Structure formats: C-alpha cells, structure tokens
Amino acid sequence: MVYKKLYEFMSSNYGKEPIWRYHILSVIKYSKKLSSIWKADKEIVLVAALLHDIGRLKKLKQHNISGQEEAKKILTQLNYPKEKIEKVKYCIRLHSANIKLKRKTPEANCLAQADILSQFDNIDFLFFVAFTNGVNIEKTNQLIRQKLEYCWKHLDSTSKKIINSKYEAIKKVLR
C-alpha cells in the first residue's frame, strides 16, 4: 500500500526528471526481479528503490547519506513503521557500488545490484549525461566503456547472467 502512495508521490514530483525515467524506473524493475530471486523483503527493496536517489533528485551532496534522511522524512509523513524506515535507510546508505562495506541484509544487496544493472539498460542516458557535462564524442565512448566495465566487476554471478547478453551487445556498439 505504501509503495503505491509513494510511487504516486515520486512520479508526480520527479516524473519529468531524466534520472527518474532513465534510471529509477529501471532500478525498480531489477529490484522486483532480484527480491524474488534472493527471497528478500520485496516491500523494503521497492520502497528503497523508489527513494534511493532522492538525494540526487534534490541535488544534495553525499546522496547516500542525505538521501536516507530525506527518505525518512517522506516515509514518516506516510506513517510508515519506524523499524521498516530503518531497513530502508540502511539500503539507501549502502546502495552505491563504490561503497566497500559489506551489505548485511538481502534487501541492501538487491538494491545495490539493481542500481548497477540499471546502468546497462539506459545507454542513451549515459550518453546524455556525458554530453550535458560537455564531454566530446570520442571521450564519451571511452568513458561509458570504462563505467560499464566497472559496473560489471561489481555484479554478482546471478546479476551477470541477467545482463550478460545486453552487455555483450553494448560492447559491440561502443568503439
């Protein structure tokens, strides 16, 4: 129930943002898939997926840290139970691939993997981000290739199986 309300809240406030359309929706898709595979609490993973980049959407620094506090504010307003809010905050805090800490819950693992998998879904978004940051076309190809290599390294074997054929296709397209 809270997921539906939260989805409406997020899509009405941020639905026009490229990061919503080209990243968060894809993270939600993979979160659904992975929470079934890993028998994680789907509600926690999906709520965390909806809110995991709220810090980026609000253009805050250290979006993992700032994002978990923003998530808490929103979920408290929706009367979401405190202990569930803590679980969601944990997922958000540890969602980025560059965080070396071991993720101690299946929910946090699912979100982190879904966040990486989404990168392979939206190659057009990666080009968009590079161009809006003023990167030239040759450098863009190289940057995207490096980014996806980094993402691939941080996937577990289950996630690699999910995305392997798409990654192979992307590598053929990128020079």
Ligand SMILES: [Fe+2]
């Ligand atoms: Fe993020």
Ligand SMILES: [Fe+2]
């Ligand atoms: Fe993300």
